[in-house]
Amino acid sequence: MLEKALVGSRGYWRWLLVLGAVMVLGGIAYLRQFAFGLGVTGLSRDVTWGLYIAQFTFLVGVAASAVMVVLPYYLHDFKTFGKLTILGEFLAISAVTMCMLFIFVDMGQPTRVLNVMLYPTPHSLMFWDMVSLMGYLVLNTVISHVTLAAERNAVAPPRWIKPIIILSIPWAVSIHTVTAFLYSGLAARPFWMTAILAPRFLASAFSAGPALLILFCLVLRRITRFDAGREPIQRLAIIVTYAMLINVFFVLMELFTALYSNIPEDAEHFKFLYVGLAGNSTLVPWMWTSAALSVAALVLLVNPKTRHNETTLAAACVAVFVGLWIEKGLGLIIAGFEPSVLGKVTVYTPTLPEVLISLGIYAFGLALITLFFKIALSVRGQVAA
Amino acid sequence: MGEDRRRFLKLAGLTALCAAGKGSLARLAGAETTAAGGAAKQVRWAMVVDPRKCLEKEGCTACIDACNHAHNVPSFDNPKHEVKWIWKEPFADAFPDQDARYVDPALTAKPALVFCNHCDNPPCVRVCPTQATWKRGDGVVMMDWHRCIGCRYCMAACPYGSRSFNWEDPRPHIKDLNPDFPTRTKGVVEKCTFCDERLDKGQPPACVAACPEKAMIFGDLNDPDSEVRRLLRSRFALRRRASLGTQPEVFYLV
Numbered sequence: 001m002l003e004k005a006l007v008g009s010r011g012y013w014r015w016l017l018v019l020g021a022v023m024v025l026g027g028i029a030y031l032r033q034f035a036f037g038l039g040v041t042g043l044s045r046d047v048t049w050g051l052y053i054a055q056f057t058f059l060v061g062v063a064a065s066a067v068m069v070v071l072p073y074y075l076h077d078f079k080t081f082g083k084l085t086i087l088g089e090f091l092a093i094s095a096v097t098m099c100m101l102f103i104f105v106d107m108g109q110p111t112r113v114l115n116v117m118l119y120p121t122p123h124s125l126m127f128w129d130m131v132s133l134m135g136y137l138v139l140n141t142v143i144s145h146v147t148l149a150a151e152r153n154a155v156a157p158p159r160w161i162k163p164i165i166i167l168s169i170p171w172a173v174s175i176h177t178v179t180a181f182l183y184s185g186l187a188a189r190p191f192w193m194t195a196i197l198a199p200r201f202l203a204s205a206f207s208a209g210p211a212l213l214i215l216f217c218l219v220l221r222r223i224t225r226f227d228a229g230r231e232p233i234q235r236l237a238i239i240v241t242y243a244m245l246i247n248v249f250f251v252l253m254e255l256f257t258a259l260y261s262n263i264p265e266d267a268e269h270f271k272f273l274y275v276g277l278a279g280n281s282t283l284v285p286w287m288w289t290s291a292a293l294s295v296a297a298l299v300l301l302v303n304p305k306t307r308h309n310e311t312t313l314a315a316a317c318v319a320v321f322v323g324l325w326i327e328k329g330l331g332l333i334i335a336g337f338e339p340s341v342l343g344k345v346t347v348y349t350p351t352l353p354e355v356l357i358s359l360g361i362y363a364f365g366l367a368l369i370t371l372f373f374k375i376a377l378s379v380r381g382q383v384a385a
Numbered sequence: 386m387g388e389d390r391r392r393f394l395k396l397a398g399l400t401a402l403c404a405a406g407k408g409s410l411a412r413l414a415g416a417e418t419t420a421a422g423g424a425a426k427q428v429r430w431a432m433v434v435d436p437r438k439c440l441e442k443e444g445c446t447a448c449i450d451a452c453n454h455a456h457n458v459p460s461f462d463n464p465k466h467e468v469k470w471i472w473k474e475p476f477a478d479a480f481p482d483q484d485a486r487y488v489d490p491a492l493t494a495k496p497a498l499v500f501c502n503h504c505d506n507p508p509c510v511r512v513c514p515t516q517a518t519w520k521r522g523d524g525v526v527m528m529d530w531h532r533c534i535g536c537r538y539c540m541a542a543c544p545y546g547s548r549s550f551n552w553e554d555p556r557p558h559i560k561d562l563n564p565d566f567p568t569r570t571k572g573v574v575e576k577c578t579f580c581d582e583r584l585d586k587g588q589p590p591a592c593v594a595a596c597p598e599k600a601m602i603f604g605d606l607n608d609p610d611s612e613v614r615r616l617l618r619s620r621f622a623l624r625r626r627a628s629l630g631t632q633p634e635v636f637y638l639v
Contacts, residue, residue: 037571038535039552044465048537048550108535108550108572115515115534126514126538187508187629188544265481342546343478346465 004378005371019367026360029353046340047348054333056102063095065209067172089144090372096137098365139168152379191269200250207243208324211317241301272338278345293323428523429606431634438600451595459558468549470577471500501547501577502633509539535572
């Protein structure tokens with residue numbers, strides 16, 4: 001089936017070339033980091049995790065969101081999502097791959113990373129995160145390959161794949177729950193030590209992921225002969241709307257608890273994010289942009305007129321995705337370290353190599369999605385003429 | 386109380402890990418602590434700091450210098466890349482839950498000496514995915530610089546900021562190399578180990594030996610006649626962020 005990715009239009013190759021160039025830049029930046037150490041990043045003794053770990057966290061959500069098309073289709077026999085499940089699974093595969101790469105580039109001693117398997121440590125949540133991510137990658141690879149092969153051969157998928165698909169549903173929830181547990185079990189970091197972190201992660205994942213899927217469908221309709229159809233997109237839009245409402249609700253609950261109780265060590269992190277702390281307000285404009293995008297997205301999504309209009313729906317999806325990326329891919333991780341356990345606020349600004357490495361990984365993920373979608377659409381004979 | 390807590394943690398772990406099978410359960414129990422069994426005979430190292438004595442000599446850094454030299458601790462110009470095992474921290478930052486508002490500012494303005502607390506219930510050990518940091522039977526929280534993958538999860542978990550990461554190669558930044566102690570490579574975490582290399586030879590930690598005021602007292606908590614136990618019996622002592630349940634084994638006399 002892989003050979004289908006090797007033939008394509010000029011636009012297809014040009015797009016892959018652009019992504020390849022970004023990957024090369026990221027690779028060069030990584031070589032620099034590999035030689036010098038993580039000191040090439042903006043991280044410090046006080047802010048020990050930053051852009052990489054935040055991207056990992058955000059992308060685990062994107063990966064988990066595949067369940068939002070798989071669950072209705074397989075558990076509720078919701079046929080409308082029939083064409084979308086494979087896209088959701090491919091999105092999951094590339095997102096999980098990006099997650100692993102982001103973890104890898106964050107390691108101080110990348111050549112020793114297999115120590116996690118050599119000395120399995122069940123009392124470390126990082127061990128369980130590795131297990132759940134690996135498992136999810138295997139599940140989705142097997143499921144997408146088997147179902148697509150069956151589709152190509154115009155036969156029904158083998159019966160044994162059904163329980164594996166069912167298993168992938170709780171597994172998707174587990175990857176983001178375990179990822180939240182990485183943070184929410186740390187007594188040292190009150191900003192993360194909240195029982196609502198995992199539910200909040202899931203809510204944001206189930207809005208950002210399907211929003212991205214809607215955008216993919218709209219793009220694919222333009223550049224290929226694949227048309228997801230109006231109905232599935234509208235159904236996805238309803239999922240995005242509810243999940244986004246729940247996410248904003250959860251964030252407001254966090255804000256209330258921290259600010260009304262006014263326990264300094266809980267409130268300070270939110271102050272850092274929204275008004276600045278000890279003269280450091282690097283994230284303040286970002287966080288208010290995120291809040292504005294979330295409100296704008298909700299206005300467009302809740303209103304049936306703008307939700308039914310695919311142009312305004314696309315705008316809403318971009319707002320959801322960017323707003324949540326700021327919330328989770330910037331604010332959530334960095335604010336855990338601001339102030340530090342010793343009360344210090346240290347400026348963290350990602351450096352050029354750090355940004356290039358991150359962009360390189362995103363380019364790699366996009367290239368994977370491109371190849372996967374190309375294969376899926378070629379099998380269905382829906383590639384653009 | 387301590388026993389209940391341990392049982393609760395084990396139970397909680399058991400529930401969460403039922404899928405992992407027997408092998409991992411044994412590991413969990415093993416990692417929790419080894420102190421319960423041989424508590425009577427086992428040594429339990431601890432440190433008592435007497436801040437009044439420590440502050441007698443203004444600007445004294447004898448313990449810090451001794452530690453830095455003994456352990457080849459690098460010194461970086463960039464504060465973001467700082468590596469430190471023992472250092473001075475403003476009182477309010479070292480003890481954020483002690484409200485010392487009306488205490489003579491002359492006392493609270495002075496820094497407290499801070500280093501790894503060698504917690505009895507160390508969160509860094511709990512989170513480390515490779516057991517590169519672990520707690521010995523005598524309570525010393527150790528660090529294996531050859532196994533550490535540099536994920537820095539322990540640094541996120543430590544409530545005391547006691548851990549440092551080598552953001553770049555530390556070797557060119559070691560001022561006065563001690564050939565008897567290993568240097569570290571870039572990309573690994575390091576911290577105070579109560580001078581395990583000196584404990585093995587029956588010597589007290591380098592900082593304790595270097596202190597001209599004898600403001601740091603090191604000893605065995607399990608020995609009721611030790612000097613640390615004698616001091617803790619007669620004087621009230623603070624532990625940093627004791628409410629978190631980490632059970633720090635570094636005590637600050639009031």
